[in-house]
Amino acid sequence: MKVIISSDKTSGSKKGFAIFKNSIANGSKVIGLATGSTPVTLYQEWTESNLDNSNLISINLDEYVGLTPDNDQSYHYFMQKNLFAKKPFKHSYIPDGIKAIKDPEGTAADYNKIIAENPIDIQLLGLGQNGHIAFNEPGTPFDSVTHEVQLTENTIKANSRFFNNIDEVPKSAICMGIANIMSAKEIVIMAFGDNKAEAVQKMVEGPVTEEVPASILQKHENVTLIVDQAAASKLSTNYND
Numbered sequence: 531m532k533v534i535i536s537s538d539k540t541s542g543s544k545k546g547f548a549i550f551k552n553s554i555a556n557g558s559k560v561i562g563l564a565t566g567s568t569p570v571t572l573y574q575e576w577t578e579s580n581l582d583n584s585n586l587i588s589i590n591l592d593e594y595v596g597l598t599p600d601n602d603q604s605y606h607y608f609m610q611k612n613l614f615a616k617k618p619f620k621h622s623y624i625p626d627g628i629k630a631i632k633d634p635e636g637t638a639a640d641y642n643k644i645i646a647e648n649p650i651d652i653q654l655l656g657l658g659q660n661g662h663i664a665f666n667e668p669g670t671p672f673d674s675v676t677h678e679v680q681l682t683e684n685t686i687k688a689n690s691r692f693f694n695n696i697d698e699v700p701k702s703a704i705c706m707g708i709a710n711i712m713s714a715k716e717i718v719i720m721a722f723g724d725n726k727a728e729a730v731q732k733m734v735e736g737p738v739t740e741e742v743p744a745s746i747l748q749k750h751e752n753v754t755l756i757v758d759q760a761a762a763s764k765l766s767t768n769y770n771d
């Protein structure tokens with residue numbers, strides 16, 4: 531894993547965006563995208579750039595079960611607001627959180643088919659405080675594919691900051707599995723802030739274990755981790771930018 535330590539989130543996000551721009555210039559066509567607060571600055575860079583997405587396909591990691599695309603907490607809405615409105619892709623895939631209410635297995639199977647038909651060239655990831663990637667919580671099998679995830683109390687609490695109150699946070703999501711994520715040819719994972727420091731340390735330096743889903747990234751041959759000083763503060767090795 532290549533580790534880039536940036537002075538702050540803005541410079542880290544610029545470096546992250548540069549990796550995507552370069553990868554697209556070199557022929558990447560299928561782009562895996564993430565939500566959460568981590569990628570917002572990277573998406574700002576993207577919308578302000580001259581990059582043209584009209585020949586690209588995007589595939590998002592996850593969506594809450596039960597939220598319509600026009601719900602301002604849905605990941606459909608998030609992507610529209612932060613990237614797609616200004617930089618539309620040829621086609622953008624996000625799991626169908628409404629179909630998933632009645633048919634989570636069918637929704638997940640549809641999404642696995644989409645990923646199989648559109649192998650991901652480069653995938654963006656954030657990192658949960660407990661080491662989760664997308665909504666794959668500790669204990670998720672490394673060979674998992676798209677599935678319905680029951681959100682843990684920790685994640686519901688962490689994400690409640692975006693909702694009016696904690697009871698509005700959906701209890702489950704449709705989420706790419708760890709095997710889907712690992713199938714991407716290249717991965718960029720970003721983490722900023724001291725609340726991510728422990729997860730970063732375990733992901734990079736700890737054992738590869740399903741208890742820390744992101745630790746599997748140690749086994750991927752083309753991963754770049756971008757962190758700020760705070761998120762890097764528990765790493766024991768000195769990684770130079």
Ligand SMILES: O=P(O)(O)OC[C@H]1O[C@](O)(CO)[C@@H](O)[C@@H]1O
Pocket residue numbers: 564565566567568569655656657658659663664665685689
């Ligand atoms: O970027 P944030 O908001 O810190 O969230 C970290 C991770 O948690 C999630 O929001 C899921 O809870 C992921 O989508 C994200 O990668």
